[in-house]
Amino acid sequence: MRSLPRSWIATCLLAALFAALSGSTCAAQRFVLPLDLRQGLVFGADQPRTPYQFDATLSPGLEVDSVQLNLAIAPAYTNPEWDLGLGGSMSVLVPKLLSDIGLRISAQALYLCWESALRLSLGLGIEALGLVRIGVWPGYDFGMERAFLGVGVGLDIVSVVRVLSGAREPEFEPIP
Numbered sequence: 001m002r003s004l005p006r007s008w009i010a011t012c013l014l015a016a017l018f019a020a021l022s023g024s025t026c027a028a029q030r031f032v033l034p035l036d037l038r039q040g041l042v043f044g045a046d047q048p049r050t051p052y053q054f055d056a057t058l059s060p061g062l063e064v065d066s067v068q069l070n071l072a073i074a075p076a077y078t079n080p081e082w083d084l085g086l087g088g089s090m091s092v093l094v095p096k097l098l099s100d101i102g103l104r105i106s107a108q109a110l111y112l113c114w115e116s117a118l119r120l121s122l123g124l125g126i127e128a129l130g131l132v133r134i135g136v137w138p139g140y141d142f143g144m145e146r147a148f149l150g151v152g153v154g155l156d157i158v159s160v161v162r163v164l165s166g167a168r169e170p171e172f173e174p175i176p
Contacts (some may be wrong), residue, residue: 029064033157037042038137038148042079052079053141056110059089066093072112076119080145085119093127100129103141108139111124119160121150 035058042051054077061070067090074085091106106123119142125135137150161167 020078022131029062031158032059032061032063032068032070034061034070034133034154035157036133036152036154037141038150038152039150040137042141042144042146043144051146053077055085055110057085057145061089066095067091068093072108072110076110076112078112078115078141081114083112083114085112087111091123102127104133104135106135108137112121112141112143115143117141119143121148123152125152129159131155131163 004159017052035056037054037056039052039054042053043134053118055074057072057074059070059072061068070089071087072087072089074087076083076085085106087110089108091104094105096102104123104125104127106125108121108123109119110119111117119139119141122139123135123174125133127133132155135152135154137152138147139150142146162173
């Protein structure tokens with residue numbers, strides 16, 4: 001149980017923060033459902049296997065103004081095995097660089113269930129139209145005790161469905 005207590009504490013803190021903001025009275029809140037695919041190289045201690053990892057993260061969450069809080073469910077390939085990552089993430093969208101392009105800065109904590117280890121990562125990405133994003137994800141896997149560097153692409157499923165259906169952004173009333 002090397003990192004079990006720390007990982008559960010981090011996950012519980014993110015869940016508590018998500019719960020606190022979900023009752024927020026901010027008028028600019030909306031449900032988001034990002035899907036991110038990331039792959040990359042693992043660095044550090046030598047192993048006979050190719051140092052490669054991949055994950056597909058589905059992150060239901062809430063966006064309040066420019067801050068996004070998400071739960072994370074991620075099937076993860078840590079060569080040579082698959083694992084299930086559960087956790088959360090928090091990100092901030094920096095004001096738009098161009099008309100509809102912004103910079104998203106993210107932090108993610110995943111607890112890998114079968115490996116019983118914590119994986120922390122930071123993300124820096126370009127987001128276009130609130131739909132698509134491309135980014136770089138450096139991080140550290142406490143189970144393998146190795147750093148990694150991933151690249152990823154993602155999209156917000158709710159926004160894509162809204163655009164394809166021609167629907168407008170829903171208006172939320174503040175919760176009293």
